[in-house]
Structure formats: structure tokens, C-alpha cells
Amino acid sequence: MNSHTVFLYACAAAVMVTGTRLLAALTTQGDKDLPPPLALLRMWRRPVPMVSAVLVSVMAVLGLAQTVFPSMIGALERHPGGEWWRAGTALAVQSSGWFQILFNVAALAAVAPVAERRLGPWPMVLAFTVSGVVAQAVSMAGWSRHGGGDSMAICGLVGALAVSYARHGSLPALRRLVLLIPAAGLLLCLMTNNHGAGLLAGCALGVGLAAPVRQPLTA
Structure with missing residues (x-):
């Protein structure tokens, strides 16, 4: 295993472990006796985060559609010499197939409602x-x-949530820990990994979006 792979896995671990701790802290806030996985499901309670529900539904439907019509992938994904608008449409298809569809829909269903309640829908x-x-x-x-x-x-x-928590979170230790997320994003960018660009863009936006909780997370 070369150093590039080691750093890549280290960054992935930092984001996933720290991100999981962050989501757990946000979703169990005010309800300490509820296990984090169940607390995460409660993010879909009433009032239902409707924008997240629409976003997750759209991505799930698009994932199903691309399995029925595989030509969607080639029509929308990015490729060398591709049109500029593919920077948007490439978000709509999962080029690695079923595993990517299931993983990304599940991840979006976990993160989006927390982000909607923390940052606001739009x-x-x-x-x-x-x-x-x-x-x-x-x-x-x-x-x-x-x-x-x-x-x-x-x-x-995840990056936007990390910055929001770093500025307004209630647990000092976690406020410091979430700084690993932008640090991992920077290292991934230095490795020319596109997930780092997503992390840093979210962190940058989080500086402007960060505010005290817009909607109680466990009301």
C-alpha cells in the first residue's frame, strides 16, 4: 500500500468517523437516552423536513431510472471533452451502479434532514x-x-454542518474535533481527489450559512 492510498483512507476515516460523531451529537441533542441510529430516524418525524424528502426521493427515482435506462448514465455523466452543463447533470447519475446508488441514497437520507433542520431548507x-x-x-x-x-x-x-457546529455547537471537544473535516478536505484536494473539493466548498458555504439552530432538532 503506497502513501497516497494510506492518506486517502486516513482522510476517508477522519470524515466518516467525525461526521458520524457530529450527526450523533446533533440527532440525540435533548434526548440523551435514545440510541443514535434511532435518533437519526427521528429526524424524519413531524414536521417532516420536506425539502430533504423531495431531494432523497428524486435521487432514489433517478437511481431506479438509470437501472431501467442505462443510457442515462452516458447522457448525463462527465467525460473528457464533455459539455460544461455536465457539471450539474453528473450529480443525477451514479456511474458505479447499484452499490453507489444504495450507499449515496442512504447517506443523503441520513445527512440531509439534519442539515435541513440545522441550516434551514434552502x-x-x-x-x-x-x-x-x-x-x-x-x-x-x-x-x-x-x-x-x-x-x-x-x-x-457534511462540511457545512461541521463549520456550523464549530461555530455554534454545544460540546467544546466536538467543536474542535469537527475541524478534522475541513483539514481532510484540504488534504484530499492536495491529492486531487474530487471529494475534497466538495468538502471544502461545503465548509466555505458553511461560514456564511452557520447560525444558531434554525429548527429544534428533537422537538
Whole structure:
């Protein structure tokens, strides 16, 4: 295993472990006796985060559609010499097939409602869209010219949540820990990994979007 792979896995571990701790802290806030997985499901309680519900549904339907009509992938994904608008449409298809579809839909279902309640519905959409498009554009510029998927946009939501918590979170230790997320994003960018671009774009947006909780997370 070379050093590039070691750093890549280290960054992935830092984002996933820290992101999981962050989501757990946000979803169990005010309800300490509820296990984090169940608390995460409660993010879909009433009032239902409708923008997240629409976003997750759209991505799930698009995933199903691309399995029925595989030509969608080639029509929408990024590829060398592709049109500029593919920086947007590449978010709509998962070029690695079923595993990527299932993983990304599940990740979006976990992160989006927390981000909607923490940041607000339209700031959540803004973070998702801008982070994804920026990362896709960087990919098309040379980092990874072929493919598609919304994992980079989901990384953007994690980055925005991390910055929001770093500024307004209630647990000092976690406020420091979440700084690993932008640090991992920077290292991934230095490695020309497009997920780093999504993370840093989300972190940058999070500076402007960060505010005290817009909607009680466990009311």
C-alpha cells in the first residue's frame, strides 16, 4: 500500500468517523437516552423536513431510472471533452451502479434532514448543489474526468454542518474535533481527489450559512 492510498483512507476515516460523531451529537441533542441510529430516524418525524424528502426521493427515482435506462448514465455523466452543463447533470447519475446508488441514497437520507433542520431548507439545498457542482467542475477540469454521482454534494453538506457546529455547537471537544473535516478536505484536494473539493466548498458555504439552530432538532 503506497502513501497516497494510506492518506486517502486516513482522510476517508477522519470524515466518516467525525461526521458520524457530529450527526450523533446533533440527532440525540435533548434526548440523551435514545440510541443514535434511532435518533437519526427521528429526524424524519413531524414536521417532516420536506425539502430533504423531495431531494432523497428524486435521487432514489433517478437511481431506479438509470437501472431501467442505462443510457442515462452516458447522457448525463462527465467525460473528457464533455459539455460544461455536465457539471450539474453528473450529480443525477451514479456511474458505479447499484452499490453507489444504495450507499449515496442512504447517506443523503441520513445527512440531509439534519442539515435541513440545522441550516434551514434552502441553505441545505444551496450547500448540496453548489458543493456538488464545484466538485464536478473540478473533476472535469482534470481531477477525474469520467463518472458521476452525488457523494461529493453529500460531502458538502457534511462540511457545512461541521463549520456550523464549530461555530455554534454545544460540546467544546466536538467543536474542535469537527475541524478534522475541513483539514481532510484540504488534504484530499492536495491529492486531487474530487471529494475534497466538495468538502471544502461545503465548509466555505458553511461560514456564511452557520447560525444558531434554525429548527429544534428533537422537538
